[in-house]
Amino acid sequence: MAKSLFPRAWVKKSFFFQARISFVRVKYLFLTWLTVLVGSWVLYLQYTAYTELCRGHECKNAICDKYRRGIIDGSACASLCDKETLYLGRCLSTLTNNQVYTGGWGEQSGIIRCNLGKVVHYELGEEPEPRREALMFDKPTRGTSVEKFKEMVFNHLKFKLGEHTNLATLVSQILSVADGNKDGRVSLQEARSMWALLQMDEVLLGLLLQDRGHTPRLLGFCGDLYMTERVPYGPLYGFSLPWPLVSWVPGGLQRTMDQWFTPSWPHKVKISMGLLELVEDVFHGTYGSFLICDFAAAHFGYTDRHELRLTDARVLVPEDEFRRNVRVLKCESDADCVYGADCRTSCDPLERRCREEPVQPNLAKACGALKDYLLRGAPPGMREELERQLYACMALRGHAGQMNMEHSLILNNLKALLWRQISHTKDS
Known part of the structure; x- marks a missing residue:
């Protein structure tokens, strides 16, 4: 009797084993089909976005x-x-x-x-109007x-x-x-x-x-x-995610990845000198003063010789134009007085109008953009002094008394400190 139970148990075990294999196959087949479906849908969305965007x-x-x-x-x-x-x-x-x-x-x-110009979208079945002469x-x-x-x-x-x-x-x-x-x-x-x-x-x-x-x-x-x-290297940090991935990568991780792809420290100094010279040239320059209203790294690049280039001049605003635009802004608080990405003024609580004077000059915002860029990898012997000067620079205010003299003093001191680090190298 015991002998007859063995084949039956073996058959039963074999049946369950085969059933389990069939279940695993169906499971993986379903997951494969789902992956292909989702992947195809994502590719389709990316393709339609690309064809909509690139004309x-x-x-x-x-x-x-x-x-x-x-x-x-x-x-x-x-x-x-x-x-x-x-x-x-x-x-x-x-x-x-x-x-x-x-x-x-x-x-x-x-x-x-x-x-x-303005891109007009039409519903299915509508006849588009003839393209008007620009x-x-x-x-x-x-x-x-x-x-x-x-x-x-x-x-x-x-x-x-x-x-x-x-x-x-x-x-x-x-x-x-x-x-x-x-x-x-x-x-x-x-x-x-x-x-x-x-x-x-x-x-x-x-x-x-x-x-x-x-x-x-x-x-x-x-x-x-x-x-x-074409500026061969950009943005400023030397790394740019492909546009389909930008919205998927968290901002903190992207900033960390930016730091991984920066040039060597002497090269970063030369690039930073270029940004400081740009700030100097647009501050009471040949054709007046300009505000840089977005210091995002994406708007700057550099050449093979590590010379800085402003790749998007739309971030520049003539000071006269800036004053014309902010004086008509109504406000309840300082948060309402923002022009562009980061050109800020203060709110006059009595008139409920934005004041014309920017809160921060270009130099303070430039130092804020360069702080992490320059401090990472800085030689230990000058890091403390560099950090002190950068924070003093970031503390500049547009409405401070004798701002022109203070602006020039901080700019010259910072440039002199950086120049000493590369004056003896081929980057000079």
């Missing part, structure tokens, strides 16, 4: 259509539309109407930017003389930058850039392209600073599409 072909078609119809012209038009030696590469856009791409033009590599290329009008165009540019600069004795020199510099084919004259089509570019603050302010080496050089333009030098 370089629309930009090129719109610009080349206007070029061929004789509305606009510029130094890059023939290469973009006829010879096709200027091409759009990888999409870097973060806004639908502001198209940004890597690009190539012969042996030069750069960044190409193009504004699409109004940005309606000035100057036919028959406008070069002298009249100079006057237009001069008045525009005066409104943007304020009254300065050397605006006429800047006008001549802009007209030289506008002459795309270098034939000694600015055609109506070239004037329209340059006028459209001047309406974009990042182009105008970039032109102001490129002679000092603070911004990438303008390589060419066609209408409001333009190409600048």
Whole structure:
């Protein structure tokens, strides 16, 4: 009797074993199917977001259509539309109407930017309206003389930058850039392209600073599409997550990862010196004072020689423009008086209006951005002094008495301290 029980027990055990294997197979098959489904859905969402965000072909078609119809012209038009030696590469856009791409033009590599204007979405079944002619290329009008165009540019600069004795020199510099084919004259089509570019603050302010080496050089333009030098390393910390991952990585972890990918300390010093020189040049500079309203690392990069470049000039605001904009802001508290990302003023409780004077100057915010960047890896012998000077710099206030003298003293002391660390190296 005992012998007959063994096969039965074995069969029963075998049955359960096979059933368990079948269950595990079904489980893993289900998990595999679920993974493929979710992965496909994520890829689909990323693809649709990419196609919605990246519309370089629309930009090129719109610009080349206007070029061929004789509305606009510029130094890059023939290469973009006829010879096709200027091409759009990888999409870097973060806004639908502001198209940004890597690009190539012969042996030069750069960044190409193009504004699409307002992007209109249509429901399924609706007929889209015919694309309206962009109004940005309606000035100057036919028959406008070069002298009249100079006057237009001069008045525009005066409104943007304020009254300065050397605006006429800047006008001549802009007209030289506008002459795309270098034939000694600015055609109506070239004037329209340059006028459209001047309406974009990042182009105008970039032109102001490129002679000092603070911004990438303008390589060419066609209408409001333009190409600048490519800054090989950016952001400031040398690491940038791919855009699909940015929203998934916590901010604290991203800041830690930023520090992992910084250059060597002497190279960080040279980059920091470039930022301090930028701050110095926009503080009571040739064309007035400017505020830097966002010191995020993403807006700065550096070259192979570790020279700093401001890669997004939109963070610069002329002081006159800043005052015009904040004086009309109503407020209940200081928290209501913020312009851009971090240009703050205080609230006047009696008038319930924002005051015009910024709370922090550029230098204080620059030192705040450089604190962790410079202190990490600093030589032990100078770390304490560097930390003391950085904190003194961060304590600067825009409304403090004799701020100009204090500003200059702190800036010079900090630059001297850093310069001593690299003056004997090849980075100097």
